[in-house]
Amino acid sequence: AQTVTQSQPEMSVQEAETVTLSCTYDTSESDYYLFWYKQPPSRQMILVIRQEAYKQQNATENRFSVNFQKAAKSFSLKISDSQLGDAAMYFCAYRGVFSGGGADGLTFGKGTHLIIQP
Amino acid sequence: DSGVTQTPKHLITATGQRVTLRCSPRSGDLSVYWYQQSLDQGLQFLIQYYNGEERAKGNILERFSAQQFPDLHSELNLSSLELGDSALYFCASSSRDSYTEAFFGQGTRLTVV
Numbered sequence: 424a425q426t427v428t429q430s431q432p433e434m435s436v437q438e439a440e441t442v443t444l445s446c447t448y449d450t451s452e453s454d455y456y457l458f459w460y461k462q463p464p465s466r467q468m469i470l471v472i473r474q475e476a477y478k479q480q481n482a483t484e485n486r487f488s489v490n491f492q493k494a495a496k497s498f499s500l501k502i503s504d505s506q507l508g509d510a511a512m513y514f515c516a517y518r519g520v521f522s523g524g525g526a527d528g529l530t531f532g533k534g535t536h537l538i539i540q541p
Numbered sequence: 542d543s544g545v546t547q548t549p550k551h552l553i554t555a556t557g558q559r560v561t562l563r564c565s566p567r568s569g570d571l572s573v574y575w576y577q578q579s580l581d582q583g584l585q586f587l588i589q590y591y592n593g594e595e596r597a598k599g600n601i602l603e604r605f606s607a608q609q610f611p612d613l614h615s616e617l618n619l620s621s622l623e624l625g626d627s628a629l630y631f632c633a634s635s636s637r638d639s640y641t642e643a644f645f646g647q648g649t650r651l652t653v654v
Contacts, residue, residue, distance in 0.1 A: 466647065467645065470643075528576075529574070
């Protein structure tokens with residue numbers, strides 16, 4: 424079974440600075456997808472960024488970027504120019520792909536609580 | 542707004558009871574996923590339906606069951622409820638070919654007393 428580990432239960436960063444959230448995963452599959460989801464106090468799960476395992480290029484979405492190291496099974500999220508609205512729980516997630524097509528359910532890490540200091 | 546609708550938003554019930562949570566996926570999405578978020582277990586995948594058929598099972602208890610109807614809405618049935626079943630239950634949906642995107646509803650907060 425796949426596992427996702429987020430080793431930082433909580434991180435704090437000053438507004439406008441950069442923070443990196445760590446995630447490692449374990450899988451025997453070669454084809455899969457990785458995600459970072461944000462969960463603000465409203466509890467809504469919001470997709471922040473995604474990475475296809477077959478792509479070597481790291482995904483970027485505005486101030487959010489990832490460092491995907493497939494061999495090391497590492498998938499960290501970098502948030503640049505942190506804003507107060509970035510404060511939330513961040514979940515790293517893995518999705519396998521069925522051999523016959525279609526995608527499996529997401530396996531989530533335990534989450535990192537990100538605090539933004541004004 | 543993700544386009545995924547879950548009802549009710551909140552539910553309080555007693556131990557031993559049975560409840561039904563409802564999910565309407567985004568228009569056109571054939572896949573529905575159910576997740577449970579609790580303090581001790583975190584976010585766990587429960588079950589997936591695709592176009593009315595069960596596609597994948599995660600950590601779903603035997604007391605729990607789900608189905609997807611012809612109009613693609615889905616229901617999660619929780620029976621013989623225990624205090625430990627108190628959690629936030631999410632539904633997510635995705636299109637058939639969308640391996641990369643799953644849109645989450647706002648969740649149903651279940652409290653078992």
